[in-house]
Amino acid sequence: MTFFSSDFLIYLLPVSDGFQNVTLPTEDGSTQIDHIIVSKFGIFVIETKNMKGWIFGSAHQKVWTQKIFKHTSKFQNPLHQNYKHIKTLQSCLGIEGDNVFSVIIFIGDSHFKTEMPENVTFARGGIEYIKSKNDIVFSDEQVSGFIKQNESGRLQPSIKTNIQHTKHVKEIVRNKNDNKICSRCGSAMVLRKAAKGKNAGNKFWGCSAFPKCRNVVAA
Template identity: 65%
Template sequence: MDFTPIINQIVGALWYLVPIAILAGILKSPWFKGVVGEFIVNFSARLLLDKGKYHLIKNVTLPTEDGSTQIDHIIVSEFGIFVVETKNMKGWIFGSPNQKTWTQKIYKYSNKFQNPLHQNYKHVKTLESLLDLDEQQVHSVIVFVGDSVFKTDMPENVTFGGGYARYIKSKKTQVLTESQVIGIARKIEQGRLTPSFKTNREHVRHVKTIVADKE
């Protein structure tokens, strides 16, 4: 018995499930979450921060002594350099500044992840060294996006969504001159590795090596 007509009917009836499955995979991928997080930060910066005072530089990979470090966003202003780390997560978030790891909880599922303040510390120190600045001039900012809720008190520089812009604007003491701001933005652009698939791939390989060494 020839089952070809039956198979063709089944395929014809279910063909639409293939693109749906592909789309679902894309929506759940780390790449798409990164795109969403970047869009929210970029949109909030353009909407809530004065372009004349705050200069946004996106997706910066800087060389370090042991490889490279990748910074989601850098915002340069007379009120300091703001180093922004984005976390696209859902569920309840538990953590404190001094804890090595924080906890993500979704119903009965719990997941430990690196304290993002510690993660961003290397970014901050790399910029301080590159730009010859002190810790009063460079600020760490953590932005959570996605369907997440803080279940413990967070420091003021750990924010949700567009709240990071309020934190940035709360810094009102001028620590850099206008000419310094222009020079710093130029130096970051000149010092960064060229944005490309190769740069990103090599950075990911470096991060995987660090993780493997720790394990």
């Protein structure tokens, strides 16, 4: 998932180096970062989303909504997704603090229908956000060290690495499917049994936000 190459970012921005599709080891498998930009103004961890339609969400919501005409679907808050990327990268580099920035960039024919944080934007807006960080926070020596650490700490790109990461992601998705999420409001779904009517005795998934949300899915 890319919107432009790291080389293009380096050309546009005052950065020292950039990395694409970086797979880092974690305690439970691996995590893959779309782009990492390293500079004396900070380290920028970029998550790109290739989506279309209307996008609804806020910084604190666990689940965001994509709406394409009458079709509605839910997806994980990309800020939360990128938080794990940042914590993993900080652990690998041995750094703490607020000098690692999360950037979420949407590409494709999508439109925000709710107000988004300044670090959730489209391609050009992402460049402007990165350029707005103009305070020097790392020395040239630190930047060089981060680049070397990232090159040595990442899992080497290969078909095997991609297969292992894909397998890990599928396991996460499978576990999430066991904990169903309401497609309408994002609340947890609860397995229930019909007490009366023609479906008495049959099990179904009902939204835990009932009666505010009356979404029902067959078990």
